Structures are given as C-alpha cells and as structure tokens.
Amino acid sequence: MASTLLELTASIVSSHAAVSELSTDELVQEIQKVFSTLQGLEGGAAEAAPAEEAKGPVVTLKKAFQADQVVCMICGKGGMKTLTRHLAQVHDMKPGEYRKQFGIPSTQPLTAKKFSEARKQMARDRGLAENLAKARAVRMAKIQEKKAATTEKAAKPKAARKKKA
Numbered sequence: 372m373a374s375t376l377l378e379l380t381a382s383i384v385s386s387h388a389a390v391s392e393l394s395t396d397e398l399v400q401e402i403q404k405v406f407s408t409l410q411g412l413e414g415g416a417a418e419a420a421p422a423e424e425a426k427g428p429v430v431t432l433k434k435a436f437q438a439d440q441v442v443c444m445i446c447g448k449g450g451m452k453t454l455t456r457h458l459a460q461v462h463d464m465k466p467g468e469y470r471k472q473f474g475i476p477s478t479q480p481l482t483a484k485k486f487s488e489a490r491k492q493m494a495r496d497r498g499l500a501e502n503l504a505k506a507r508a509v510r511m512a513k514i515q516e517k518k519a520a521t522t523e524k525a526a527k528p529k530a531a532r533k534k535k536a
Contacts, residue, residue, distance in 0.1 A: 397448065432475065453486065
C-alpha cells in the first residue's frame with residue numbers, strides 16, 4: 372500500500388507544483404504534508420495536519436504583515452496580497468480562527484497595506500461610495516413609504532369604528 376501512497380503523493384504534489392511556483396523547501400514540506408495526510412486518511416484519522424498547525428507562528432506579526440505582501444504565520448508562505456483564500460484552501464481555517472490562534476487584533480487587516488490602499492483608491496475613482504450612499508437613501512425612502520402605508524391602514528379601521536359609535 373505504501374507504493375500507492377507514494378504514487379498518489381507524487382501525483383498530487385506534481386499537479387500542485389505545475390500550477391504554483393514552489394521553492395525547494397516548500398516542495399519538500401508539501402510532499403511531507405500530503406504524504407502524512409494521505410497516511411492519516413488511510414488509517415481513518417487525519418490528526419497529522421492539525422498537530423502541525425497547532426505550533427507557534429513561523430514568523431513574527433510585524434514580518435507577517437508588510438506593506439507589499441502578507442506572510443502566512445502557519446506555514447511561512449509569502450508573496451500574497453491577502454490571506455483569506457490561502458487560509459481557506461491550504462489550512463482549512465477561517466480568518467477569525469487565524470486571528471485567535473496568533474492573537475492578531477481585529478483592527479489589523481489580513482491584507483498587504485499597499486493592496487488595501489490600491490483597492491480603496493479604485494473604489495473612490497469609480498465613485499462606489501456615492502453609489503452606495505444613493506442606494507441607501509433609496510432603500511430608506513422605500514422603508515419609510517412602507518411604514519407610512521402600514522400606519523395609514525392601521526389608522527383607517529380605528530377611524531371607521533369611531534364613526535359607527
């Protein structure tokens with residue numbers, strides 16, 4: 372059975388390496404991680420991956436969140452603009468869990484600062500804030516109209532009752 376695990380591991384890692392650029396260390400880590408996961412799945416318990424993630428951070432908080440890139444504190448992979456997709460796909464983790472595990476404050480975005488600023492500027496250039504304000508105003512007007520209509524309907528039966536008495 373070991374030869375099939377090796378074949379599966381080689382197939383999975385080669386497919387991943389064909390799509391993603393991996394350094395030698397990352398490739399070795401990927402092979403070990405995939406092989407241990409397959410072994411765990413074969414044995415009926417996938418406990419190898421969570422035990423690996425329970426370790427402390429690979430990099431410091433300051434080094435993890437740089438101006439032009441974000442580095443994962445679990446595996447040390449860098450060069451990303453945002454961590455959310457990486458956490459979900461590679462570590463099967465939500466941003467809230469990641470923040471809690473490493474004590475990252477909620478005020479700290481999980482994106483590179485330059486990336487956030489570029490997105491903010493793009494939104495300003497496109498006028499998204501004004502469009503959002505207009506949409507909110509229209510929505511509020513509709514809600515007010517609905518409230519007025521329901522209060523009028525509720526007031527009419529009372530007026531009709533008073534006239535009969």
